[in-house]
Amino acid sequence: MVGATIWINALNRxxxxxxxxxxxxxxxxxxxxAIRVSYxxxxxxxxxxxxxxxxxxxxxxxPSTKVLHDLVVEGEHVQKHGLSQSLSIVSVDELKARKGKxxxxxxxxxxxxxTMMTGPGIxxxxxxxxxxxxxxILNNGIRQEGQQWGVEHAPEIDPYIAVEVExxxxxxxxxxxxxxLGGVIMVNPPSLPHSDAIGGEFNTAISxxxxxxxxxxLVEGGLGKTKDFGWRVQGTVKKGGDFHTPDYNLSNTGMEExxxxxxxxxxxxxxxxxxFISTFNTAIGILRSAHTGNLTDLQNSIQKKRPWxxxxxxxxxENPRQQTNHHLVKVDANKIINGxxxxxxxxxxxxxxxxxxxxxxxxxxxxPALSLDLYSHVxxxxxxxxxxxxxxxxxxxxxxxxxxxxLSTGILPDYQQRSAGIFFIEKRKLNKWxxxxxxxxxxxxLDVAVFDQQNNLLKPSYNFYFASASLGSSVYFNPGSRLxxxxxxxxxxPHSSELFSQGLHHSAAAIEEGLxxxxxxxxxxxxxxxxxxxxxxxxxxxxxxxxxxxxxxxHLNYINNYVYLRPYETRLDIRGYFPVFxxxxxxxxxxxxxxxxxxxxxxxxxxxxxxxxxxxxxxTQHDRLPMxxxxxxxxxxTYTLPALHNWRNLYVKASFPLGLKQTRAPETIYPADLDSHxxxxxxxxxxxxxxxxxxxxxxxxxAQFPWTNRDLTIILTAENLLNxxxxxxxxxxxxxxxxxxxxxxxxxxYTFHSHK
Amino acid sequence: xxxxxxxxxxxxxxxxxxALTLVFQACKNDDDPKPANEEELITTVALVFQKLxxxxxxxxxxxxxxxxxxxxAPVIDEIELDAHAAYSLSVELKDExxxxxxxxxxxxxxxxxxxxxxxFTVNPxxxxxxxxxxxxxxxxxxxxxxxxxxxGHAHDVVTGTLGVxxxxxxxxxxxxxxxxxxTNAAGDTDIEVVFNVNLNx
Numbered sequence: 002m003v004g005a006t007i008w009i010n011a012l013n014r015x016x017x018x019x020x021x022x023x024x025x026x027x028x029x030x031x032x033x034x035a036i037r038v039s040y041x042x043x044x045x046x047x048x049x050x051x052x053x054x055x056x057x058x059x060x061x062x063x064p065s066t067k068v069l070h071d072l073v074v075e076g077e078h079v080q081k082h083g084l085s086q087s088l089s090i091v092s093v094d095e096l097k098a099r100k101g102k103x104x105x106x107x108x109x110x111x112x113x114x115x116t117m118m119t120g121p122g123i124x125x126x127x128x129x130x131x132x133x134x135x136x137x138i139l140n141n142g143i144r145q146e147g148q149q150w151g152v153e154h155a156p157e158i159d160p161y162i163a164v165e166v167e168x169x170x171x172x173x174x175x176x177x178x179x180x181x182l183g184g185v186i187m188v189n190p191p192s193l194p195h196s197d198a199i200g201g202e203f204n205t206a207i208s209x210x211x212x213x214x215x216x217x218x219l220v221e222g223g224l225g226k227t228k229d230f231g232w233r234v235q236g237t238v239k240k241g242g243d244f245h246t247p248d249y250n251l252s253n254t255g256m257e258e259x260x261x262x263x264x265x266x267x268x269x270x271x272x273x274x275x276x277f278i279s280t281f282n283t284a285i286g287i288l289r290s291a292h293t294g295n296l297t298d299l300q301n302s303i304q305k306k307r308p309w310x311x312x313x314x315x316x317x318x319e320n321p322r323q324q325t326n327h328h329l330v331k332v333d334a335n336k337i338i339n340g341x342x343x344x345x346x347x348x349x350x351x352x353x354x355x356x357x358x359x360x361x362x363x364x365x366x367x368x369p370a371l372s373l374d375l376y377s378h379v380x381x382x383x384x385x386x387x388x389x390x391x392x393x394x395x396x397x398x399x400x401x402x403x404x405x406x407x408l409s410t411g412i413l414p415d416y417q418q419r420s421a422g423i424f425f426i427e428k429r430k431l432n433k434w435x436x437x438x439x440x441x442x443x444x445x446x447l448d449v450a451v452f453d454q455q456n457n458l459l460k461p462s463y464n465f466y467f468a469s470a471s472l473g474s475s476v477y478f479n480p481g482s483r484l485x486x487x488x489x490x491x492x493x494x495p496h497s498s499e500l501f502s503q504g505l506h507h508s509a510a511a512i513e514e515g516l517x518x519x520x521x522x523x524x525x526x527x528x529x530x531x532x533x534x535x536x537x538x539x540x541x542x543x544x545x546x547x548x549x550x551x552x553x554x555x556h557l558n559y560i561n562n563y564v565y566l567r568p569y570e571t572r573l574d575i576r577g578y579f580p581v582f583x584x585x586x587x588x589x590x591x592x593x594x595x596x597x598x599x600x601x602x603x604x605x606x607x608x609x610x611x612x613x614x615x616x617x618x619x620x621t622q623h624d625r626l627p628m629x630x631x632x633x634x635x636x637x638x639t640y641t642l643p644a645l646h647n648w649r650n651l652y653v654k655a656s657f658p659l660g661l662k663q664t665r666a667p668e669t670i671y672p673a674d675l676d677s678h679x680x681x682x683x684x685x686x687x688x689x690x691x692x693x694x695x696x697x698x699x700x701x702x703x704a705q706f707p708w709t710n711r712d713l714t715i716i717l718t719a720e721n722l723l724n725x726x727x728x729x730x731x732x733x734x735x736x737x738x739x740x741x742x743x744x745x746x747x748x749x750x751y752t753f754h755s756h757k
Numbered sequence: 758x759x760x761x762x763x764x765x766x767x768x769x770x771x772x773x774x775x776a777l778t779l780v781f782q783a784c785k786n787d788d789d790p791k792p793a794n795e796e797e798l799i800t801t802v803a804l805v806f807q808k809l810x811x812x813x814x815x816x817x818x819x820x821x822x823x824x825x826x827x828x829x830a831p832v833i834d835e836i837e838l839d840a841h842a843a844y845s846l847s848v849e850l851k852d853e854x855x856x857x858x859x860x861x862x863x864x865x866x867x868x869x870x871x872x873x874x875x876x877f878t879v880n881p882x883x884x885x886x887x888x889x890x891x892x893x894x895x896x897x898x899x900x901x902x903x904x905x906x907x908x909g910h911a912h913d914v915v916t917g918t919l920g921v922x923x924x925x926x927x928x929x930x931x932x933x934x935x936x937x938x939x940t941n942a943a944g945d946t947d948i949e950v951v952f953n954v955n956l957n958x
Contacts, residue, residue: 294925294945294946294947297922297946297949310943360945362797362866362869362872365797406790450789454824454827454828458789458790458792460789505826520828573822574831575802575820575825576949577950579826
């Protein structure tokens with residue numbers, strides 16, 4: 002850490018730390034000296050040092066909670082995102098209280114982030130109304146490619162790997178390319194240790210609602226004489242059965258998960274190398290009664306307000322189900338080149354596999370209805386430089402992707418995609434101001450192999466050229482008060498699934514057709530297809546005082562040629578009538594605001610609240626947009642107890658999430674009325690009115706105490722304590738069942754040696 | 758805890774698989790994909806009416822949509838029946854999406870009789886056609902592949918519709934289901950088609 006102050010009070014002298022954080026204080030008298038170490042954004046540390054010092058003195062600072070997160074981030078994460086970005090961080094402590102949950106569910110507590118659900122087990126994060134192919138999820142720096150497989154596909158990330166999760170709410174297309182148009186979610190593991198001791202932690206969680214158990218272990222240490230090498234292995238195993246609502250069992254919503262990761266790194270004075278491998282494997286059951294054959298089934302589900310199939314609790318996962326595997330190899334290397342800066346190299350190779358098993362006749366139940374393999378190789382080369390008040394990066398990116406639709410069934414074609422990008426980012430500090438600007442250019446070559454309606458093989462190829470630019474500024478009025486504004490123009494070529502989708506979605510009882518299909522005919526000419534261009538501005542004001550911390554964010558995103566699903570006609574099939582949706586383009590507006598407040602009322606009482614609101618409109622059609630999160634308000638009060646014997650960090654927290662009704666949902670057309678409804682005007686509709694508002698109550702009790710000389714943290718949470726029945730507009734299976742009822746979770750973390 | 762066995766304990770295999778697939782990926786040849794063989798597709802529902810105590814040839818009416826969920830419209834025959842007559846009605850299902858490889862689905866339904874049931878709905882209610890099941894699955898419950906049809910007078914109403922619904926995994930024990938009432942049947946729908954019907958005096 003550069004620039005930390007090391008001060009000896011008694012002598013009234015001191016120094017600041019140099020480039021690698023090292024410092025020298027000469028000519029001290031032998032004996033004990035009280036020193037004070039401070040750095041902006043970190044807690045001040047007082048310690049006594051005995052002179053002469055026999056071995057290297059290593060002082061570690063803890064980030065302070067009272068100063069803005071971003072100030073902390075500034076020092077560490079210069080490379081990851083723009084400094085003027087609106088940013089939220091899920092900290093270690095927040096992660097601890099939600100461990101064992103899927104990533105998407107953990108993130109829904111972040112202001113501006115909502116989740117789209119497919120039943121109780123599949124969570125897809127949404128940032129300011131955008132998701133899937135429009136937001137980027139980086140797991141340890143590598144993008145999750147499986148994202149593009151659609152809304153019912155949750156990110157394959159084991160949150161136990163993370164020490165923190167960062168959410169960037171502005172576009173980061175300059176640094177990362179077109180899929181960061183709506184924002185970025187970064188799951189960051191801690192840096193590798195370089196010390197003698199073997200450290201790590203064990204985590205376990207058990208939940209009452211779905212009788213789930215999770216166990217996760219992380220072990221890490223250093224290797225070699227000089228501890229140049231650091232290593233870590235981590236694994237998680239998870240098994241849960243059917244969830245239940247206050248009134249009934251949600252049959253076939255069990256899941257299982259098995260993950261492993263390992264890392265080995267070498268750190269020298271001017272270069273670092275790290276190899277990381279991980280594998281994520283999960284099987285998830287899809288609510289049995291959500292498999293609809295046709296609109297009559299859907300109408301029955303909506304009318305009965307209860308799933309038609311309710312069985313006894315079981316751990317068994319039957320069809321319909323999905324099975325997902327995600328395997329990753331990553332190599333990171335960087336070298337400091339004197340006089341120029343830091344050169345970083347990154348390779349990431351991954352294989353994503355997804356199999357969907359449907360309810361089928363006969364012995365076909367073990368043959369997937371859809372089987373997708375996605376391979377990708379990514380190569381990044383970045384040069385970071387610092388010169389006086391200027392810092393910046395130049396980067397090259399090369400990507401190779403191949404998607405195999407193994408059985409040629411379902412809605413995604415085979416394709417191969419090669420792309421290359423180059424970007425420049427430059428920042429300048431100017432007193433209290435920080436200015437940054439960036440530009441990026443991309444080229445993409447896409448080869449598609451797809452069958453048309455008559456089973457003729459089409460093999461079109463496309464070339465896309467697209468660019469992004471961003472401009473941002475931040476002003477620090479004082480260390481605890483910052484205003485930032487980031488603006489960007491990003492463009493994105495349509496994804497091959499948006500171009501060539503064709504098929505029936507069982508859970509939505511709808512037929513979807515891509516941009517290249519019109520009037521049932523396929524064409525491979527792009528003349529009617531345009532690049533999607535987003536103009537986004539996000540502004541955040543943050544204040545962090547001794548008692549009061551708050552932030553307010555306003556965002557505006559105008560998207561030209563926004564690709565979305567639009568009703569087109571009603572089609573008669575052997576199972577009855579189905580609505581047909583076309584991917585089409587329109588001009589869309591997404592605007593809104595988020596605010597959060599954390600107020601230390603007294604030494605023991607803390608009050609926190611957060612509010613988010615999003616307005617979305619289809620400007621060309623003068624219509625609404627589907628699946629836009631309704632306003633959410635969360636109120637939370639925490640009481641911190643005094644330490645009791647050797648129990649520390651005792652607290653009780655009650656929170657009251659309030660979800661309002663989405664009053665701007667598309668108009669309601671019940672499935673039974675669809676055949677007499679004219680869908681040709683392209684106006685959006687939904688099969689059911691948006692659910693009513695709901696107020697829940699959650700409770701959390703936590704404590705930390707020593708156990709066999711190590712730290713044991715215990716957290717007990719109760720979600721939906723009052724067992725309220727409700728439905729959530731953001732759950733795609735809201736037509737079929739209520740949300741889950743009361744759930745108690747007991748979490749234990751045993752830290753046997755912390756390197757932090 | 759017999760359900761606790763993990764489908765996923767193949768970790769060593771998968772880890773090696775990563776390395777191998779990534780290496781061999783580069784050598785993958787560019788074979789064209791093969792078209793999907795949509796094994797679940799039913800394109801054709803045929804109702805075969807054989808007049809009882811008569812030498813008259815069987816009457817066959819089809820509801821056919823060869824392109825599945827595609828944009829092509831179905832071809833639907835109009836059912837012609839005689840008043841004051843009894844018929845045996847058998848239902849035949851086919852996959853005719855590939856004209857060179859027509860698949861018979863009827864036998865599949867028959868084999869999995871306990872998991873399937875047909876329901877017949879005559880509309881309007883006073884169109885005098887009465888359909889009763891005339892077959893049984895392994896549990897002695899009706900399937901609806903073979904039925905008995907009694908046609909009464911054609912004085913008041915001579916035209917209407919006949920709806921044929923096939924449910925997969927219905928609750929065959931629920932009230933009324935064994936008598937052909939679909940109300941409590943649940944399950945999910947494999948077929949839901951409607952024919953126009955004319956009665957000839």
